[in-house]
Amino acid sequence: MDMSSHRYTADHSQAKQTDPAALKDPVCGMTVTEQSVHRSVHEGRTFYFCSAKCQGKFVVNPRQYLAIAPAPEQAPAAAGTVYTCPMHPEIRQDHPGNCPKCGMTLEPLLPELEEQENPELKDFQHRFWWTLPLTVVVTVLAMFGHSLGWFDMAVQSWIELVLSVPIVLWAGWPFFVRGVQSVVNRSPNMWTLISLGTGAAFVYSVVATVAPQVFPDSFLSMGRVAVYFEAAAVIISLTLLGQLLELKARSQTSAAIRSLLGLAPKTARRIGADGQEEDVPLGHVHVGDLLRVRPGEKVPVDGTVVEGSSAVDESMLTGEPLPVTKRVGDKLIGATLNTSGALVMRSEHVGSATVLAQIVQMVAMAQRSRAPMQRMADQVAGYFVVGVVGIALLTFLGWGLFGPEPSWVYALINAVAVLIIACPCALGLATPMSIMVATGRGATHGVLFRDAAAIENLRKVDTLIVDKTGTLTEGRPTFERAMGFGGFSETEVLRLAASLDQGSEHPLAAAIVAAAKEQGLMLDKPEQFDSESGIGVQGIVGSQQLALGNTALMQQLGVDVSPLATEAEALRGQGASVMHLAVDRKLAGLLAVSDPVKATTADALASLRLAHIRVVMATGDGLTTARAVGQRLGIDEVHGEVKPADKLKLVEKLQAEGRVVAMAGDGINDAPALARADVGIAMGTGTDVAMNSAQLTLVKGDLRGIATARDLSVATVANMKQNLAFAFVYNALGIPLAAGLLYPFTGWLLSPMIAALAMSLSSVSVIGNALRLRAVRIQPVEPPGRH
DSSP: OOOGGGOOOOOHHHHHHSOGGGOBOTTTOOBOOTTOSOEEEETTEEEEOSSHHHHHHHHHOHHHHHHHOOOGGGOSSOOOOOEEOSSOTTOEESSOOBOTTTOOBOEESSOOSSOOOOHHHHHHHHHHHHHHHHHHHHHHHHHHHHHHTOSOHHHHHHHHHHHHHHIIIIITHHHHHHHHHHHHTTOOOHHHHHHHHHHHHHHHHHHHHHOGGGSOGGGEETTEEOOOHHHHHHHHHHHHHHHHHHHHHHGGGGHHHHHHHTTSOSEEEEEOTTSOEEEEEGGGOOTTOEEEEOTTOBOOSEEEEEEOOEEEEOHHHHOOOSOEEEOTTOEEOTTOEEOSSOEEEEEEEOGGGSHHHHHHHHHHHHHHHSOOOOOHHHHHHHHHHHHHHHHHHHHHHHHHHHSSSSHHHHHHHHHHHHHHHTOTHHHHHHHHHHHHHHHHHHHHTTEEEOSHHHHHHHTTOOEEEEOIIIIIBOSSOEEEEEEEOTTOOHHHHHHHHHHHHTTOOOHHHHHHHHHHHHTTOOOOOOEEEEOTTSSEEEEEETTEEEEEEOHHHHHHHTOOOGGGHHHHHHHHHTTEEEEEEEETTEEEEEEEEEOOBOTTHHHHHHHHHHTTOEEEEEOSSOHHHHHHHHHHHTOOEEEOSOOHHHHHHHHHHHHHTTOOEEEEEOSGGGHHHHHHSSEEEEETTSOHHHHHHOSEEETTOOTTHHHHHHHHHHHHHHHHHHHHHHHHHHHHHHHHHHTTTTHHHHOOOOOHHHHHHHHHHHHHHHHHHHHGGGGOOOOOOOOTTOO
């Protein structure tokens, strides 16, 4: 981690006047206090350090650190957060704001561990809830005011004006600001239409209320010139509601990175040069420090074991379920879990250099590099906006210059009618309504879509990359079989091995013990249990000396395993882990433990092949085991022993070949590839980070859900196209009528009231059509055995 941007010095006199927590170690930039025993005086100034190592570096060459340290008064500002647009990743700035291209709110490039309250979300909530009652009242008055007879209609217009002012000018103010920005930036978008439509309706209604005499008698209705305050109010309230839903959904896009950041422990136990141990913040750990990792604790940083041995659970990073034995000289990865023995390690990589930090960076980059969602409404929005504004302007000039008297009044009315009928309510609802219905329908079938891009892209997928553990297989070790030798039966081999393994916390041992208990075998208590060798376990059960482990342990004890070598290799070829049992240093048998393939996997792969989808396996398991599982399932392309970066490169390689790639996985090691893929698919039985990185989650962890999701994707995209067609048909028919093109032939003019009705009908048709998705037939995920 580069600390140079945070370094500064503070002299003793300044420290007396400031919070002691504000003091910094001039070498590493860590926070220190005046109580630190590590201090040094240089040129009359006292400097405080987090450790003797930093103090020693400073004493040797203080000018090296003072030269790069800014003055105290220049240092309080931390490095600025970079903000970017989810739709346009190339937009970056050092302060919050809106995207100049699409108007979307910018968000931090890398989120903090602690999720902060979104100030815009809070602001929009206030605007929405405070003005919602006013919108309801204005709408009720507009629809039922005449029949209720509460007020004279001219008075009612003034009441509606007063109630609409805070809705339009306060609640809707951000939309007008974005609309102006879209014009200034020459990037017309939906905000341009919303601001124009609501602004035109409001301005027209204000004029009709304040100066009704300027309108011809033909525009009098029920004792007043018709006003459309309710149109502006309802559009603004609906748009605010949509923004609230969008902001809440977007706040979850950083959950994957927060989950990753949360894996690292907050402190580490450092061993000093004098042998004393102390718990220090993780940021205070330096390269070369000796750290103690006790059983049940997380490894703080990347490093090497210098003392002790233990089984370390790396599943949170690798996704593989079996702990890995670590001995002196073995590498440790930060954020992994030490399950049993005590370890002393030497730190080698800290801060941004750790494996965890690199995975965080990969996930962040993959999320930002994904092509922004190209909704069909956005593709035509710019042309549509320019076209509508142009038509409204031509209508205004045409009627003003060549229309009957009062020509400019007709010009204003018809131009407003054009803008109102073209208001993007239906256009804005066209895709979100389909997405809302589709996501709800998918949830009832155990398929969770995170965003519209996943629904749009899933139907295009032609290549699926699958992880093995937890995706194709169950993700937990299961006892497969035991084999006896030298007079020992299979049952006796299992009983002896389970008795010995009662002293072990390894998942393989737990599978063996669980299998013995399921068979009702009586287990003896082990004595002199020893698992420090890292290649197996030894102990005494009854009067027999037992040893259970791999071939290396047997060779160490001088036990000949060749009589069962053929059987052992055959089991390994089937993807099983093999352990030999020796009794009094003589081979007694072997046991096989494997991660079983899910019962639904074969059917799922068959349906994917029918859909002409290429299936590729990529797993962190050994290549022999991976090939064995691939051969059993008919998967020809298998990649074994792959790391998170390798999976990411595989996705990018296939995308470069023109493939539309989906990635299915369940582990943290899958997170970068899940985020980079065109569609990331997470197993609901996997890690939170995998689910947060993916755009699609299969709740039951059943790959057959991909076929269900694909059917839903096809139906939803078709429905979105229909909705857009409805919206544009209304505009295609209504705009010419509103512009008065039929007036010379029929004498028809479209008043703003009819324009508002047409706008409402277009919205109703879009919503009704989207609701049809609830009845669309899709392929359900059936339990195993049903066809």
